[in-house]
Amino acid sequence: MPKPHAETESRIMDLAENMIRRNGYNGFSFREIAAGVGVKSSSVHYYFPTKADLGACVARRYTDRFLDALGDPEDSSEDAQHLVSKLHGEFARALSSDGQMCLCGVLAAEVTGLPETVAEEAKGFFDRTDAWLQKGLKKTAWGGRLSAEEIERQSLAVLAQLEGGMLIARVQDRPALFDLLKPQLSDK
Amino acid sequence: MPKPHAETESRIMDLAENMIRRNGYNGFSFREIAAGVGVKSSSVHYYFPTKADLGACVARRYTDRFLDALGDPEDSSEDAQHLVSKLHGEFARALSSDGQMCLCGVLAAEVTGLPETVAEEAKGFFDRTDAWLQKGLKKTAWGGRLSAEEIERQSLAVLAQLEGGMLIARVQDRPALFDLLKPQLSDK
DNA sequence: AAATATCTACCTACTGATAGGTAGATTAGA
DNA sequence: TCTAATCTACCTATCAGTAGGTAGATATTT
Numbered sequence: 001m002p003k004p005h006a007e008t009e010s011r012i013m014d015l016a017e018n019m020i021r022r023n024g025y026n027g028f029s030f031r032e033i034a035a036g037v038g039v040k041s042s043s044v045h046y047y048f049p050t051k052a053d054l055g056a057c058v059a060r061r062y063t064d065r066f067l068d069a070l071g072d073p074e075d076s077s078e079d080a081q082h083l084v085s086k087l088h089g090e091f092a093r094a095l096s097s098d099g100q101m102c103l104c105g106v107l108a109a110e111v112t113g114l115p116e117t118v119a120e121e122a123k124g125f126f127d128r129t130d131a132w133l134q135k136g137l138k139k140t141a142w143g144g145r146l147s148a149e150e151i152e153r154q155s156l157a158v159l160a161q162l163e164g165g166m167l168i169a170r171v172q173d174r175p176a177l178f179d180l181l182k183p184q185l186s187d188k
Numbered sequence: 189m190p191k192p193h194a195e196t197e198s199r200i201m202d203l204a205e206n207m208i209r210r211n212g213y214n215g216f217s218f219r220e221i222a223a224g225v226g227v228k229s230s231s232v233h234y235y236f237p238t239k240a241d242l243g244a245c246v247a248r249r250y251t252d253r254f255l256d257a258l259g260d261p262e263d264s265s266e267d268a269q270h271l272v273s274k275l276h277g278e279f280a281r282a283l284s285s286d287g288q289m290c291l292c293g294v295l296a297a298e299v300t301g302l303p304e305t306v307a308e309e310a311k312g313f314f315d316r317t318d319a320w321l322q323k324g325l326k327k328t329a330w331g332g333r334l335s336a337e338e339i340e341r342q343s344l345a346v347l348a349q350l351e352g353g354m355l356i357a358r359v360q361d362r363p364a365l366f367d368l369l370k371p372q373l374s375d376k
Numbered sequence: 377a378a379a380t381a382t383c384t385a386c387c388t389a390c391t392g393a394t395a396g397g398t399a400g401a402t403t404a405g406a
Numbered sequence: 407t408c409t410a411a412t413c414t415a416c417c418t419a420t421c422a423g424t425a426g427g428t429a430g431a432t433a434t435t436t
Contacts, residue, residue, distance in 0.1 A: 022301055023301025026212055040384080041427090046381070050427080105355060109293065126356055156369065160352030161349040161352055162352065167297060168296065170296065171314060180340075180344060196416090233392085234415070
């Protein structure tokens, strides 16, 4: 009767992602995941031997999807503002779907209490997203006039503002706040 | 031998604050607090009946101290950039002391999994800090030229960038990143 | 038959919380 | 001033519930 469906693994990951984004890494349990998916907790262990494994896999998948959705930063446009809007839009989609914070932003907030492998994946999200933005900015006319250090600084500033914006918009329960925060690139 | 010291309550709060800032609200327990302070967990309950009480008290104290350290935004200077630097400096101090994130930033990240009273205090931090900054900006020559909506937007942008910056600096284990992020106010 | 997926049944460790007790300081009344 | 009552600041012992994790049986698919 319990017909095996190959989607169990991804349903576990989906639910884990949702719960982490809502309550943090320490805010979900195998039992809750199991109950939500409709299996026993031991079955969750079958797919993900430990909680750290599950956490790391979810974070990796999140980052892969996020960067996939962003596409190639050199393709999309030669306009720096458009690049930043693209990034903003991608975060906004996560926030508006269910009032949810960026997964890796949540993980970053509690990074010192995370298993090594999970912390590493969280860090990877910011490495990769920052690399995406820097690469894109360098190709724009705007970026061409700036030093490497200044590009680095601007990229970090944009990323920081977007992550912080999600944080604040959600704690205030005002998702619209995030829309005010399409970052401006500044000269000088 | 265990001389009764009236500081027990504040030592509990100190340790709780540290642990929350490191691992989040779900990342500490009464037993750990008790062990760190050198009493039994029931004694922690004596001062703070529930975990939510302790969390809320710690968040409130953090916010009070933070705003106290900022002082009156209208006193400090007529220079908008100086106001923002003051805010940046206050966050930087928290980060550099022990590589720790802003307490209410951590709480904000897991806000949907928090007891009501704790979430309310976390929200209060952003309300009050934003009010401080907006009040200050309005008094500056720079702020005088802007609409109320634009002040609101800039204030939010600054706060978001600082919170996000702490998050990223810490997950990357590079506190120096935060120093790159003294936010620029932008015209227009 | 072998491999895959899921189950039952359990473990140990720890969670927040409560009950009830106590030594010692403080306060109030006679 | 002595005494009785009360309060402070803890304690021990225990609770029911939940955490992550495991061994081994069972069912299903190939």
